[in-house]
Amino acid sequence: MSQSEKNVSRRKFLTGAGGALAGTAVGFLGHGLLSSPDPAMAKQSEKWPWPYKSLDTEEARKRGHLGYYKGDCSAGAFYGIISGLREKVGAPYTNVPMEIMGFGGGGVAGWCTLCGALNGACAVMSLTSKDFYKLSNELVAWYCQTPFPSDKSNELGKNHEFLVDELKSDKVFRQTVSGSPLCHVSVTKWCKETGCTAGAGERSERCVRMVGDVCAKAVKILNAYHKGAFKPEHEPYAMSQSCQSCHCMDKSYGLGGFTRGKMDCTDCHIKGAVFPDRSGESSLKLFKHNNNKK
16 A cells, blocks of 8 residues: 555544544544534433444554554543444444543653552443453453553554655664553553653553553453453462461451552562561562562
8 A cells, every 4th residue: 555545544444434533533623522412312322332333443543553643642542432332332432532541641741650540441331331341451461461562563663654745753662561550560561661751752661562462462352341341361469469468457466467459569569679577588589588478
């Protein structure tokens, strides 16, 4: 396909039959609720969870990538899935402004906490399923263990097959596994691996592709769930599970009940670097000690 044909294809996608997606883009870019919903539509919006229809995972990947260019990581991930549901389902998805997830950019207002891609995608899960907790758990666990950006996104970027005419970069990027759902950890590991700064266009494009990858996975999970075929495939790290035997809500303060979590504990708590226990043992030694007791 020539470059001119690709541009025409992108324009067709963005305008859509009857301008459906163009209307979505207008809403995303600043008009929010395109018009005041009539009473029937408002009543439909009150029902939860909202209706869901299966989406194409690869289309969601491209839409998520496009969404980041329109907004940011969190709003982009939300857009990547919601824009498809706007077309397939209509209301109540046509009544929700894409800007609602704008706060999540850069790990919530640039604080680099929860990755914006996860924030936006999990928000869609909470709209479409009462089992959003276990669906979100699967998505986050998968994210922590997956190399980003994916081979598929790297291929699309290299071949200019995304829906954006001018990419921040068309390089094939190195992949890194974050081991954490935190924006700070994910970006830092990738930047150290590649020698890029956090403000580089390559880093931004890396995160754009990752948003597309997260949208594709979230849609895969949602499609399976609504077909009654969802089965969790990812578990927290073995070391974090060992730590949770003491560090959980069911234990007293003295036995470790002062904290909890599912992330890989050793990113921060290793060799006594952050919080050595009172006897001076490192977290790693404690992990070995706990395993030896079993």
